[in-house]
Amino acid sequence: MDRTDYRILHEIQENGRISMVELSKRVNLTKTPCAERVRRLEKSGAIQGYFTQVDPEIIEAAHVVMVQVQLSGTTAADLEAFNAAVRSIPQIQSCMMVAGGFDYLLKVRTKNIAGYRELLGAVISQLPAVLQTHTYVVMEVVKDEVTLHLPDSLGK
Structure with missing residues (x-):
């Protein structure tokens, strides 16, 4: 390039x-x-x-939570099953496998806290190999870029 x-x-x-x-x-x-x-x-x-880019307020998806997920096991089969299941849940906007004290970090969008609570109990906690979750409610989105920073070779 x-x-x-x-x-x-x-x-x-x-x-x-x-x-x-x-x-x-x-x-x-x-x-x-x-x-x-x-x-x-x-x-x-x-x-x-x-x-x-759709305004989440207008489509009633402005409630954001970050969810730490710890799995009961991290065999290849456990990871594949979890990854496949997560891909099928539209409210999970992003899912990242991380190194550290937990296995995955999810960004979840719902209408409100009640909608998230329902999703947590009925869907997220039932995902394959989920041992425990920790939820952090986002109070304000300060920066949420979808574009990538391109090299400075642009001359701008």
């Missing part, structure tokens, strides 16, 4: 609906070479998809 590729990624992260004509202008290329680079970035996996 070169500087122009990074500039394309930067512009697309800022506005996924940018037209090819506008993108070409912003990265100082003509339309055809710019479109070819975008296709190459998509094919290589550098661009994995496009999405719309």
Whole structure:
């Protein structure tokens, strides 16, 4: 990847609906070479998809909790079963395996604390190999980026 590729990624992260004509202008290329680079970035996996950022307040998913999960075992089968089950739960926005005093950290979005309590009891606590959970209610989201920091080679 070169500087122009990074500039394309930067512009697309800022506005996924940018037209090819506008993108070409912003990265100082003509339309055809710019479109070819975008296709190459998509094919290589550098661009994995496009999405719309939805306001969680409007769709009643603004209640955020972070959940530490400790498993009863960490065999390959335990981890695979837990990972597969987590992927099927839409309220779990992210799941990260971590090193330390617990095994996973979940970011969960629900309508309110009652909705989370129901999800915890009926779903999260019933996930494969779950031994215990610790929940931390988010009082304020200070920063929650979905874009990636790109190398400083952008010249910005």
